[in-house]
Amino acid sequence: MKRRAQLSGLLLIICLVLTACWDQRPLEDMALIAGIGIDPYPESPNLMNFSLVYPLYLPDRRQGEKIELIAADNLGQAITVFERQNARQFAGGKVRVVVFGEDAARQGLEGLIDYVQVPTIDDTALVAVAERAYDLWNVQLPETERIAFQIQGMLRNAHREGNTLRITMGELITEASAFGVDAVVPVLKVLDQWRIQVDGAALFRDMQMVDTVTQDELNLLMALRNRIGEVSIVANVGVSDILCKPVVEISLIAPKPRIKPRLENGQLRVKVDFSARYVLNSYDAIADLTEPDATDALTRALESYLLIEMSRLVTKLQELRVDPLGVGKTLRAQNPKQFDPMQYREQWAQAQVDLSVDLHLTRAGTLNRNHSQRP
Template identity: 20%
Template structure:
């Protein structure tokens, strides 16, 4: 009898402890926030922008072709002395409970980034809902609020479009990089490396881009565009790099997967297009005369995918000369990126980490002065091996008859 009572009591206790309904939340009571924008007001407070999904309109837009339904997202803003305060005050405008488990994008305004990201990232990391895998971008020229209010075609939710654009661009072009909250925190906590984050801006008429007509036209009045890389020193934004220099940064970070290099040939600019299909960057440090020096070696393979000049690609000597030209262009991009970072006194390449691995005792002595004294004067040697693996179906380009 005692045994039966014990079993019954145990089951009752387990049933109470394992009950899954105590924290239930109805879907109709939740506001699904997919993106957050962070700006500063004129009086120094945080201006937080919430991009909230309108589920019925997103589904309706998919079924009706995109134009007939209402807007897929709604924008709410709130201000506060801290991010948490601004988030709480949003309840004055939202009729539902803010739900951050589906937040995949954080857009940080340039002013906030220049003041420092430490406080921002601390608040995001401590939250029990916000995912540390949420993408992080910096709003350039425009406010983060402006970026999130532009309506986008194809991907109805602009946050999703920004995320997908970063992913595809970083794989195929190599001037952007994916950074999430956890990665940013890890970088800031690592000695000898500074942060690099992709920039995003608005191209076109911002006012018209906020209207539904922007997604009903084959040529939208405004588009969201990735633009440049933000270079940080400690947790503060100090400079931007664009074009080949931004790709040079990513060559040094070993983040290039595929990209294209155009080279001049016999006096004609952008004559031959070389597509990188595989790349690897090795960074090594050594100590010479008591000072650290860095050697960077880049190895890449690729294909010739376009020629605009007469060239015999079946000639091995021609291919060798072409590889030298490609190597020259690559080294120029990388050296420009190094010069920019040294001028800004910010080691975004992780050269300090390489020194730390090579000589921990020396690193302990120079760590406090690395970015301001040693890195700007650092001797960096760049070497590269570029190989042409394929030249396409035609070895000799045809010559149009005059």
């Protein structure tokens, strides 16, 4: 009898202290945050407008999303305010996408270090920049009523097709905090009330957005960053029977940039050897690509084109004093005594960059639209 009483007492204590009981939350009481937008708060420079997007099941069995706009100092405070205003608990375990308004990004992401310090929030959320993050959530996409999921899918597909780069919150924070490398974030453009497009990218200097690059520049940048398996390039090169040069569409396969920086008498010299295989997707000219001479000539023309365009892009990056190529990171890894994080930006701006391009045609899976019209 005594043993039974002891056992009963023990079971009662165990029931009281079961940890799951303390943290158990019904799913319907949770706001499963799918998207976070960050804009400046117009009435105070010290506050940010956090737009928190979470899915809702509507009474007529449709799926929708709710957007909460909260002004706060940082994300942690926004979560506290959100939970105070709502019956639902903030659940940031699987955030799909985080969008920075351009003004907020230009102000700087210092507060975003908070993001990684809030462990309940997912670091694998994709990141993008838009003119105004809040506006993005209000676009009426015809395919879905859950825009955060749609944007995540759009960014993912664009990356798979080689049209944009993929950067998560975790990677953004790493690149923003590490010495000698800067982050690049895709830009989302609201075309009209129903359409969004991935268009170019935002360049960051440490934690601050400084400028944007166009989609063509982004394609070259992705090739130079060695972060993508295939990049689509549209070039105007080759021989034609008309005045304007023909349009050539190629895919660069496994682009490999070899970056070798060294400091000589305080002057940074960077040698960039870029090599890639390419597939010819479309060629709009009279040349017969079954002839080796024609393909060789085309390859040389493409090399010249890429050399000029890449040099132009690198010059732009130097002028902006941003280093998304990670030249400083490589310099630090190879010659740590030569790397000074305080002076590096100026050294990069004055650096002498020696660029070379080497292409190899892998497959001419081309659609030569003029070929059938040749005499």
